[in-house]
Amino acid sequence: MTGRRRHYAHFYGLAPVTRDDRPLVLVHGNCQAESVRVLLDFPASPVRTVRVPPVHELTADDLPHLHALLEQVDVVVSQPVRDGYRDLPVGTAEVVAAGARRPRLVVVPVVRWAALHPFQVIVRSPAAGEPPVVPYHDLRVLAQAAGRPPLPEVPAPAAVRAVRELSVGELARRHEAHGSLPVTDLLLAAGAAATHTVNHPGNDVLRGLAGRVLGALGVEADVPDPGRTLLDSIHTPVAPQVLDALGLAPAAGSTSGPGAQDWLVHGERVPQDVVRAEHLRWYGEHPGVAEAGLVRHAAAYEALAA
Known part of the structure; x- marks a missing residue:
């Protein structure tokens, strides 16, 4: 038995799914989705959840297990995933359609928030993969x-x-396109603690989103703090000038504010100069990636160049 199968034991049928009168919720998407699931799985929660692999890790061999689980599911909480994602029928609509009990759908957004990290962007390049040290790019x-x-x-x-x-x-555009739960007000209210990186929201944002999931199901419950920082693998330094521009105070215990010069990567401090040097070397080895990134994020580049 692999460690992966043990980690997702309920998904693979190696351990029974908890059975009681509470609705069973499947949360579908990336690491943000799993964080929402963790927060929904608190003691005395009004719902049951089951841990499933993130959508980008699902394989054809996983589909029978997914379909077997969907026979029991009452609610699908999903980020917007297109049909045929990675050549598999794991899009949001496809997963809901495969549910034997016609599960209710609640759409949560893919959160990307550049306010604290205005130079940071994500560039997908399947041929090149990800740059070294951190999988983020700097304009x-x-x-x-x-x-x-x-x-x-x-x-x-x-x-x-x-x-x-x-x-x-x-x-706002994604909310209108997919009918997802709103999250912008949660990000604004969280201030300097809103995100660790452009796509890793902080606990307060995730807790607020999990609470809105329960609200969408007609349940009122306080989502407690999980006692640990979720999405904790990478923290990007936040320049004091950025906080000043946004009228924010540094977040307690974070990489923001005066003296914030280093990344935190799996608990280890990495100077920004090291990240820059490694990325410049990598761009030299993968011509075209930098140019494609600037095209993809032209609006942010132009705003920062003004």
């Missing part, structure tokens, strides 16, 4: 690698706020 480094006009090392206050508004607009 300043992308510009340097691509030979484009450099961006200022310290963003202007107006540029910081412009990038925040780009995130607000993108979340």
Whole structure:
């Protein structure tokens, strides 16, 4: 038995799913989705949950196990996943349709929030994979690698706020397109603790979202703190100038505020200069990635260059 099968024992039928009168909830998506599931699985929760592999790790061999689980599911909580994702029938609509009990669907957003990290972007390049050290890209480094006009090392206050508004607009667009639960107000209220990286929300945001999932099911319950930091693998430093531009105080115990120069990668401090050097080397080995990243994130680049 592999460690993966033990980790997802209920999914693989190696351990029985808890049976009682509470609705059984399957949470479908990426690491954010699993964090929401963890928060829904508190003692005395009004719902039951079962841990399942993230959608990007599902294989054809997993489909019989997924379908067997869906025979029991009452509610699917899912991020928007397109039909035929990775050539498998694991899109949101496909998963709901496979549910024998016609499960109710609650759509949660894929949260991306660049307000605290205005230079940070995600660039998907299947041929090249991910850059070393951290799987995030910096628009300043992308510009340097691509030979484009450099961006200022310290963003202007107006540029910081412009990038925040780009995130607000993108979340609004996705909310309208997919009917997902709102999350922008939770991010704004969380301030400097809103995110660890552009796609790793902090506990307060995730707890608020989990509470809204329960609300969508007609249940009122306080979602307790899990006693640990979720999505804790990587923390990006937040420049004090960014906090000033947004009118925020540093978050307690975070990588934000004065002296915030290092990344935290699995608990280890990594200087920003090390990340930049490794990424520049990697872009040299993978021509075209930097240019593609700048095209994908042209609006943020232009806002920061203004």
